[in-house]
Amino acid sequence: MAVSNETRVTQFILLGLSSNPDVQLAFFLLFLVMYLLTITGNLLIMITVYVDSQLHTPMYFFLCNLSFIDLCCSTVIVPRSLILFLLPSKPISFSDCMSQLFFLHFIGGVECFHLVLMAYDRYVAICNPLRYNTIMNRQVCLLLVVSTWAGGFIHAFAQSIPIIGLPFCGPNKIDHFLCDGPTLTLLACSSTFISETLDMVNSGSLGLSCFLVLVISYGYIISTILKIDSSEGRQKAFSTCATHLMVVSLFFGPIVFIYMRPPVTYAIDKPLALFYSIVTPWLNPVIYTLRNEKARKAMKKLGSRKCLC
Template identity: 50%
Template sequence: MENSTEVIEFVFVAFKFSQSLQQIVFLIFLLIYTLLLSGNILIMMTIRADPRLHTPMYFFLGKLSFIDLCYSSVTVPKMLVDFLSERKVISYNACITQLYFFHFFACAECFIFTAMAYDRYVAICKPLNYSTIMNKHLCLFLVAATWMIGFVHSNIQTALTMQLPFCGPNEIKSFFCDIPPLIRLACTDTTIIDAMIVANSGFVSLGCFLTVLISYIGIVSAMLKIKTVEGRRKAFSTCASHLTVVTFFFGPCVFIYMRPSTTLQADQVIIVFYTVIAPMLNPVIYTLRNKEVKTSMKKLWGRKVQYNK
């Protein structure tokens, strides 16, 4: 398909701060990004190193940490560079590439959350058949499906966006290339393409959300049948972390894509939350609420400290 755009670069206009304030914000986000990288890498290394964590639940958690790391790395490094730059510019090709990988990893995260919800459903509602149902082949299939669906989704979204001609203006009201702010710059009627993009995103996000919701309805129903308080507490503790991070991910996404237009500042706060803050909080939530992960981390890194001595 031949590209008919006349715009060769876009300018981000999301953060209009003084230079001194931008340097302070740069340091804050650099710290957040460092914590995000270190937290998710730590979880992946711990799960890989401890055989006791080689279960479906932690298998999916490791994949989630990897996706979170990649998902944020699509946008945050460029944002950090822009905080120190006078002109916050991105080329057309780089913008399309960023858009492609952002939707690829965002879609993959949706489906890995769905796989994790199904895993918890089987663990709580069908505990006697858990090892049979959640076998290695099914886990690998679910992860492979996650990447494949992300690939198809991002290709559709990117192909639809690339059909649009961009003749100017070229100012994107965001800190990265996403479809909603980009599509507003097209110099043609975008009604049909906009509807196709929303339908594709809605099918993915709504399908994942409904699957997670149905899974947790079954989980809650099973938990209410547990007679002992200790049994209920244990069942709830295995699902609370996952339910928290799912809320952090789907809540802002639904708001930003489905609500009427709000102010630019409000939009940017929400976008920063689900692209930067939530991926940083995910490893914190899982480690603080999960005794097995905390125990494994202490033993793993305790052995490394003793070895280094």
């Protein structure tokens, strides 16, 4: 254990996903491939939306921002994990651990708010189509996106400060592949009641409230879709909403389970964290492009342009 003169831990040891060298190598290759695919897929969406003028609409503007958020989320976790997979011991300094904690919740909070924002955009488009362009004008869209980033920063600040202030003077082994609040509070050598309560109230209520808002908004959206006379119109609206609901379920399910309880470790915690921090950013481009004909056509057009050049 690395400690200072005041017996304060100056570095932690991440136990990772396995202690078996062969399994660690397999995870290294898997993480590397998924990270490269995440970068490629999300950058492709961002470039396509930027280049194709037909995609300069609020829905694709929000999708482009979601791709950037997913890039940031993977970059906070994966590069550090790749390095640690190759090391016999997996040390991470106290400052790096707290930085990862802050940025994990910063980007995670932004994504929570942004998924709600995307649901609001679909709500206005389907439930109030005649006023859609007036309500979701350029200035409003920019303001809403900035608000999601500001909300994520406030959430991360409120989440990190109580944990950074805890005294860590005992065990320094974290049974995880990343630094997060529930696992860190288990290592503190003083009462963590306040920190645990703030953690549950902050992260748990954020995830649960965003999820409930999404469920309610989609309840209104589905009821409106069912009133559409045209079967083709209903199918198109359901297809758009199904894509977003799929992303919401994949992201919020693990978050609600992990943060809406006291910091008790379960074996399933690490696979769930792996899912929302690494798998979901990789899946989002696939889900949106496979189910969005307009985006697929724009990507094909972009590809043909590059071939001609």
